[in-house]
Amino acid sequence: MITVNGFRKLALDFEETDEKPHFERAAFRVKGKIFATLLEREKTVNLKLSLEDQYVFSKAHPAIYPVPGGWGRMGMTTVALTKIPKLLLKEIMTNAYCHVAPEKLANKYRL
DSSP: OOOHHHHHHHHSSSSSSEEEETTEEEEEETTEEEEEEGGGTTTTEEEEOOOHHHHHHHHTTTEEEOOOHHHHHHTEEEEEEGGOOHHHHHHHHHHHHHHHHHHHTTTTTTO
């Protein structure tokens, strides 16, 4: 399990990542592209995954599921921070970061 501040630290540990507001969420971007958004009051994050990664991770744990509607069909995946282990979250976040980061940055983190 991880706190909101713990998630924020993990996200900002990726190279060239910054945090900016995005509607009612905090968005975490690499080179201007969003790979994660945080909804603090619900303690959930949405991560941008490939559809294959979304399928695999959502089958692995019930607290990981596609965002309803069109966003989910584009790979946006919700994760309940208080219900998954930190190591699993780190793996999912790495996949999200690598999915949107330029190849040179992504190659530093690929699992």
